[in-house]
Amino acid sequence: MALLAPGQGSQAPGMFTPWLELDGAREKLERWSSRTGLDLVHLGTEADAETIQDTAVAQPLIVALSLLAYEELEGIPANVPVAGHSVGELAAAALAGVLPDEDAVVLAAVRGAEMAKACAAEPTGMAAVMLGEPERVVAWLDEHGLTAANRNGAGQIVASGGLEAIEAIVAEPLAGTKIRQLKVAGAFHTGYMAPAEAALREHAATITPRDPLRPLLSNADGTVVTSGAEYLDRLVEQVTRPVRWDLTMDGLAGLGVTTTVELPPAGTLTGLVKRQLKGVVTRTVALKTPADLAALTPEETE
Secondary structure, three states: OEEEEOOOOOOOOOOOHHHHHOOOHHHHHHHHHHHHOOOHHHHHHOOOHHHHHOHHHHHHHHHHHHHHHHHHHOOOOOOOOEEEOOOHHHHHHHHOOOOOHHHHHHHHHHHHHHHHHHHOOOOEEEEEEEOOOHHHHHHHHHHOOOEEEEEEEOOEEEEEEEHHHHHHHHHOOOOOOEEEEOOOOOOOOOHHHHHHHHHHHHHHOOOOOOOOOOOEEOOOOOOEOOOHHHHHHHHHHHHHOOEOHHHHHHHHHHOOOOEEEEOOOOOHHHHHHHHHOEOOEOEEEEOOOHHHHHHOOHHHHO
16 A cells, blocks of 8 residues: 655645544644644635635645644554655655654745745746657657646646746647646746745755655655655755656556555545556545545554
8 A cells, every 4th residue: 555645736625624523633733823824724624716726825735634634544554655746745754754744734835935936936837738648748848948847647747837838838739639727826846946946945954854664755756765864855856846756656556556545635646546557556545534534444554
């Protein structure tokens, strides 16, 4: 089994509501709120879709919810690997013991705020490119001055860069592909995020990471990272570098994973796993509410 932590775009209004019924959940969120300067309880229960789409809000919300749900999975064997998608890597770091939960949520808040600032500097954007031969798509994007910022596997690559270039590929897609412009603040995982990386590095210098207590895969190349310091450094660099979720899924397959459990707000990564690792991963569980915990057998959480 492997645990997966989702990234930005998975958030939805009211997603915290059913999880607040769990013992200690509200108190934990209030403590994290005081550290981040955000009212996480309000944002996760009452805020509308537009409000939580804000990068500075979405990122800490997603990491906080993943960590709340993980508390209900105590006893997961130490050999169970973890992987996160983009900002989900901060939750994955906490699941592996590299960071305390609170530090992961605070780091997500800093990350989101600094990336939002970087996005405001000039008009940039992102677009999902579906279908097409991956290497051909990557080369085509490069010709347009764009970066393949997320190589998600399962026939999906996310282009990132200047807004004019994004609008150009949406208007005239590569033959055999379908392209949809994304509602995001700007060009994540590119050089446009360099100011955010610098600010994150300064904040990361105040954190003392520990080495992972379970296999922890990196978005950079899909490998297992055994050094906490190295993983924290990769987290910082990640904001300007592509997310290789395709290689991360390959890494999970190489570890013999046949079951995945996606933490909330779940669904996106489960869909990618079903398409990319069909026949390899034979069982997927997407934890959307506490009721979904019943899908896990006692043997899987002991």
